[in-house]
Amino acid sequence: AQSVTQPDIHITVSEGASLELRCNYSYGATPYLFWYVQSPGQGLQLLLKYFSGDTLVQGIKGFEAEFKRSQSSFNLRKPSVHWSDAAEYFCAVGSSYNTDKLIFGTGTRLQVFP
């Protein structure tokens, strides 16, 4: 069955440090991939998406993600984390049987220390 795995439940980094959040998916064809961020008490905000083309995609707030088909991964990166980046991050893949549905990973909670 189709799935998205975010292996890290909780990550802590210092402000100014680099960040990489992992996401692995299972999908037979070329996937549609998304990263969302959720601040406490708020809805999900789209950071970036990958459909095709250049495997390194740029998003908002200085985030980028790289699609690696050979590793079935779509990891999210940021070179220098800000305290305001503390939030929950969700990776999602478009469902293979319904183009109106997404399958979400379980999320990674990012904590940033000053």
Next chain:
Amino acid sequence: DAMVIQNPRYQVTQFGKPVTLSCSQTLNHNVMYWYQQKSSQAPKLLFHYYDKDFNNEADTPDNFQSRRPNTSFCFLDIRSPGLGDAAMYLCATSRDGRQGHQPQHFGDGTRLSIL
């Protein structure tokens, strides 16, 4: 700004007392979704509308119903809330996926508490 608006942000209801959550959008998207999100979990899709076509998830309890009177509005009705229904409820919209999956745009959610 075009957006997805959920009202109220916080809702308290009594065990077994029907409650309605509302969602409106100015994006003119033809797909609208309702998700349930419990603490430290991923959003769980309850159902979605493709225009007026209602699509229920197989594991959504009968206690949860939805109405979409027009493109802009969608409602979530919980007929007899139980303690296990306390959660954040998220509404989202998207363009239809005929050209491939589209990003979903989320509201800020309604946090439902059950007394």
